[in-house]
Amino acid sequence: MTGTGALREIELFADLTDPQLSWLASAAERRTLADGEVLFHDGEHAEFFHVLLEGELVVTKQVDGREEVLTRHSAGAGEEHDGKPAAAHRFTGELPLLTGGDYLATATAVGPTVVLGYVKPVFFELLMCCPGVARVLLPVLAWRITSSEIQARNRATVTALGTLAAGLAHELNNPAAAVARAAEEIGPAVARLTAAAEEFGTVANGRARSVLAEAFDVLTRTPLAADLDPYAVAEAEDRLADWAADAGAIAPLPLATALAERGLDRRWLTRRTAELAPDVLPSALDQLAARVEVEALTAQLTSAGPRISALVAGVRDYANLDRAPRQEFAVVDGLESTLTMLRRKLARVRVVRDYAPDLPRVTGYPAELNQVWTNLVDNALDAMDGAGTLTLRTRLEGTCLSVEIGDSGPGIPADVRPRIFEPFYTTKDVGRGTGLGLHLAHRIVTQRHHGSIGVRPTPGGARMVVRIPVEGEPLA
Structure with a gap:
């Protein structure tokens, strides 16, 4: 008592x-x-x-x-x-x-x-x-719900930043590695090219220079062959390198690799160098190999720069850095930026894009809507256990722009659908999610953009539908 x-x-x-x-x-x-x-x-x-x-x-x-x-x-x-x-x-x-x-x-x-x-x-x-109890309890209850939403929003922001960092690090890995590798190798390659050019210049006449220039021009204009058997390419490389080494070349491997990747064989190289005298051929092959190597390294550096710039632009578009929070924007750009940020999770997922052409721009808060797209796509990937078909569809429906995000997972049970936007409600196991992701998405769509969000059952999977009014409040 x-x-x-x-x-x-x-x-x-x-x-x-x-x-x-x-x-x-x-x-x-x-x-x-x-x-x-x-x-x-x-x-x-x-x-x-x-x-x-x-x-x-x-x-x-x-x-x-x-x-x-x-x-x-x-x-x-x-x-x-x-x-x-x-x-x-x-x-x-x-x-x-x-x-x-x-x-x-x-x-x-x-x-x-x-x-x-x-x-x-x-x-x-x-x-x-006891009405007095309710007068004390209800304000506390309202504070707790608001506090939980703020914590979840902050957590979502941290998660989004983590997604940005992880996605950017993953995507930057290849071009950054290419830049580092090319920067390390281009100095020695230029030195080899200089030495080969000096050697070739001492023994070559005008016709030999023309033969070599023409061979290099044809080689660089030949595109990389598609669907080549890797074992066949390796064997072709060995045969080409052995032939060039037997002819006196010092470093023939870059040339052999470039030829094999383009489907060019030893007969092509023999034919292109047939007019070169035996004392000219070794230095000609070394110069050709050095030029090909420098060209390849330069191409790596040239292509890596735009790739890095595109990734940075994608991150900027996703987070809407250095922009007013409320602005006119293209919804499809946000969807694509979200896919870029989640690319690591899409390795086993087939992405189907069904974007209607000539969609109007909408006025709102793109960074907040990107959190909505991230939440919906991430939920779809969870529903499919990371493997299946993700469908993104955009349409103009009257005065609203409709965005559908569908998955090929097991779907949402009928008895669960009415509750998915309730605060703290979740069907995930304890420790996975807070039950506030869809609730916050609902608030961003309905209260910040005066739109609607709902779920439509499909024969296989689930489909979340977001409708955003095109004619929002005018920008100040």
């Missing part, structure tokens, strides 16, 4: 009469927790409304494999701190009881802690019979 005096000190019960306090004291299930003992677990079905009588509780949640501290409740907290109402310290568990769901986090005792538990029928009777 808990004394009514201890209950009256709690703000939630401050306006109750003595009979009401006596009823509460008799209806409570008192629980004494040792340091580190768990009051309730994330995902556990909610059965009690808990009132903190003594001690402290730390509320945590597993998010993507890591534990995050959401808040702390202390019986000694007597005033608002960091925006948290003082009354919020003394009770927990009201939201899942009101929604009929599960606990949304894990509460653990810090030091010796005493908690009073009220079963659901008592909790609802308390709300109906």
Whole structure:
């Protein structure tokens, strides 16, 4: 039995009469927790409304494999701190009881802690019979929902930054490696070209120079062959390198590689150099090999620069850096930037793009919509377990631009669809997601852009549909 005096000190019960306090004291299930003992677990079905009588509780949640501290409740907290109402310290568990769901986090005792538990029928009777309780509880409930949304939005921003960093690092790896390799190799290659040119210049006449120039011109204008057998290419390289080495060339491998990749064989090289005298042929082959090598390294440097610039532009478009937050933009650009950022996850996914031509630009917040696209695409990839068909479709429907993101996963059960945009509702396992991703997407679409978002069942998979009004508020 808990004394009514201890209950009256709690703000939630401050306006109750003595009979009401006596009823509460008799209806409570008192629980004494040792340091580190768990009051309730994330995902556990909610059965009690808990009132903190003594001690402290730390509320945590597993998010993507890591534990995050959401808040702390202390019986000694007597005033608002960091925006948290003082009354919020003394009770927990009201939201899942009101929604009929599960606990949304894990509460653990810090030091010796005493908690009073009220079963659901008592909790609802308390709300109906004691208006003063509702006047204290409802503002706290509103603060908790808002605080959770802010935490989730900040977490989504951090996740988006992580996606940006990981995607950019992954995509930059190849062009950056090409630049580093070419920069390291081009100096020695130029030295070999200079030495070969000097040697060739001492023995070659005008006709030999013309033969070599023509061979180089034909070689560089011949495109790389498609669908060549790698083993056949390797064998052709060996035969070409052996022939050139037998002819006296010092470093024939770059030439052999360039020829083999273009489907040119030893007969082509023999024919092109047939007019060269035996004393001219070795230096001619070395110069041709050195020119091909320098040309290839230069091409790597030339192509890597635009690739890096395109990646940086993609990141800038995704994050909308250095731009006003509200602007006119093309929705398809945001979809494509999102795919670029998530490319690592698309290795086993077939992406189908069905973009209607000549779509109008819309006015809004592209960085926020990119978070929506990221969330929807990421959910689709999770539904398909990273393998399947992802479909992106855009259409103009009356005054709205429609974006559909579909997957070939198992679909969303009919009984789940009405709840997917509820805050904290999730079908993922505990520790995977917060249940706020779709809720935040819903707010961005409906409140920030005055649009709509919903799910349409399909024979195979699910299809999320976002509609954004084309005629938004004019820019200032």
